[in-house]
Amino acid sequence: MTSTNSATSATPTWPTQHDLNDLQGDVVLGMPKRTEDFIFFNIQNANAFKHSLKLLIPSITTTAQIQKLRQDISDHKRAGATGLIQCVGINIAFSNQGLKKLGIMDDLNDPSFDAGQLASAKALGDEGTTDSSGSFTPNWLSAFKSEIDGIILIAGESRASVLQGTNKVDHIFGETIREVLKVTGQVRPGKEKGHEHFGFLDGISSPAIDALTGHLPGQIVVPPGVLVCGTTGDVDIQRPAWATNGSFLVYRHFNQLVPEFKKFLEDNPLEFPAIPAKQGSELLGARLFGRWPSGAPIELAPTHDDPALAADKQRNNNFDFSQDPLDQTKCPFAAHIRKANPRADLDKFGPTALTQHMLVRQSIAFGPEVAPDEAQSHKTRQDRGLAFVCYQSNAGWANTKNFPPKTINGTAYQSGFDPIIGQNNGAPRQTDGLQPKNSNAETTLPLDFIVSKGGQYFFSPSISALQTKFSA
Ligand code: HEM
Known part of the structure; x- marks a missing residue:
């Protein structure tokens, strides 16, 4: 028996061209980047926000656009061309609180998302203090302990491109949002490119969705539903139809104690x-x-x-x-x-x-390289770490x-x-x-x-959901 509910009628043909135009570009393929701004925001006025979002939707980067951009980048490299292709990608996602503020009461059926990350800080093992009543407060950045309704991700090959994207977002949303926190990520310089701050190359292993990414030897092939809600292999078929082609975005803000880590290795060969x-x-x-x-x-x-x-x-x-x-x-x-x-x-x-x-x-690294005084004293004096981002269907x-x-x-x-x-x-x-x-x-x-400094769970809706449910 077939069903008309798109959450249950997932077909093995995913992704169609519609799906590629519907899925935000960061989810599976990732927006190419040398630098990225993460704007954590609070919605000031739901109706005005919905109108602004309508204006932003044409600028939200889709998977189809990233597919084309990645092809252009690889052609550019193969041709031996120098310099980077200019690019800017914009994506958006919402916390459970953000959904509720926009009047979206449907249950996405994910208890962690529903409760928000702050509620699981202790279970995540994060550092913090417990008061006499037993209530736990993590040592997070205060922004992550305050109300965050959503996140805007702006990625590009240069600061100039990202700034262009940020200006566009600022111009469209104006006073309808308040910026709670901006995190700027930056790929590390020179031969450390692609390496996280401890010095290890990152981003090597990733699950493959055969019909979208193909796969290399040893890569784990997953059905699309592991990463993209409402598609084949998504174990949760209770979610509303509009969640199809959406994905949960987990953000974790990790400080890395690089001089201390290096000293630990040095002392314990x-x-x-x-x-x-x-x-x-x-x-x-x-x-x-x-x-x-x-x-x-x-x-x-x-x-x-x-x-x-x-x-x-x-x-x-x-x-x-x-x-x-x-x-x-x-x-x-x-x-x-x-x-x-x-x-x-x-x-x-x-x-x-x-x-x-x-x-x-x-994910992307943030913060400066280790300074000579930090290396000499084996003590971190400036914040650096990983703006950790991952996507999955739960x-x-x-x-x-x-x-x-x-x-x-x-x-x-x-x-x-x-x-x-x-x-x-x-x-x-x-x-x-x-x-x-x-x-x-x-x-x-x-x-x-x-050291975890906080984070939040978000949902990255499809472009069609943004059009029909999130904007006006
Ligand atoms: C500051 C924090 C973190 C650092 C420095 C870090 C670093 C790395 C590095 C260097 C790799 C090897 C490169 C690769 O296989 O792609 C890796 C792999 C991986 N990391 Fe992390 N990571 C961090 C946090 C996390 C968190 C919070 C998770 C979530 C569970 C995670 C999940 C993974 C996964 C799934 C892989 C690939 C494993 C595989 O398929 O073989 N990482 N990470």
Whole structure:
């Protein structure tokens, strides 16, 4: 039996040209960027806002436009042309509070989104204080503790392009919104391009939707519904039809303590026969992430960095931990990339155990490079970190110590915190698998290398929903 409800009539032909014009451009393909502004806003007057939004819609960047832009960029590179193609992308998303303010009372059926991120700050492990009545207040930027109705993302190849986008947005919305916070992201300079502030290449592994992105060896192929609501594979069919071609956007604002992280590596080189301490420090960093700074996966290069492997897209993602199911000699179970994407570790739980939790990341670094006085004193004095953005068809979040689930010699095994992003409300964190010679030994990490400064859960509606539900 077929249904006329678009949330349940998802067809395997997604995406049609309509879908490509309907899905906002950042969701799956990501807006190309060297810099990006995130404007967190509060709606001042719902009716006036709706009128303004109508004027902005033609400037909201679609997936079809990003597909074309990405093709142009790759043609430009292949032709050996110099300089960057000028571009500006604009997307918009709303918090649950923003939806309600606009009179949209439909239930998107996602408890995390409904409650807002502040409500889950303690469960996320963020640092904060608990008062005598037991109420928890995280040490977040005050903006994230105040009312945020939505986020506007403006990305471009240069500050000038982003500024052009920001001016357009300011001009259209005027007094109908109040800016609560603006975060400016910036790709790191020179050979650090694409590397997050600890120095590791980011954005290598991402789930693929075959009909839209194709896939490289080792890339996990997911049905579109894992990332895009109301399409094939979305496990939630209760959502309103207008949610189709929308996606949940999770924003997390992470400060990174770079000098402290580097000092931790320096002070704790892993012992390996006949390798100098410096290399032992690099190995420790690689085992925390599961990849070397170049991006080479330690599952394939367990003892030395391998920049050629890192640069080879046919190989740099082509591993699944199946050679190493109960042994952490090559890659710790809790290494950041293994926690975030356990690959074959979840095979025994069925085909959807892994794919259901996949997400696509579109983050960018913020803040300055480490200054000489910070490096010398091993102390962070200026805020820097990652403006973490990811999209998925459900906004739930995990900080689970016994994940990926392992049973060794009949006993459930706790692999401990993700040493990069796992949070224990500021207390020391236990993690396993760091030492290749004694891989099940426990290590206590004395400090958090990243500090959450807040965030929010948003919904990035389709262009058609923006036209019919959000604007007037
Ligand atoms: C400041 C915080 C973070 C830093 C510095 C960071 C850094 C990295 C790096 C360097 C990689 C390897 C490159 C790649 O595989 O693309 C990576 C992968 C990944 N990260 Fe993070 N990350 C952070 C936060 C997060 C958070 C909060 C999540 C959410 C769960 C997350 C999820 C992932 C995923 C899914 C992968 C890909 C794993 C794979 O498919 O192999 N990251 N991250």
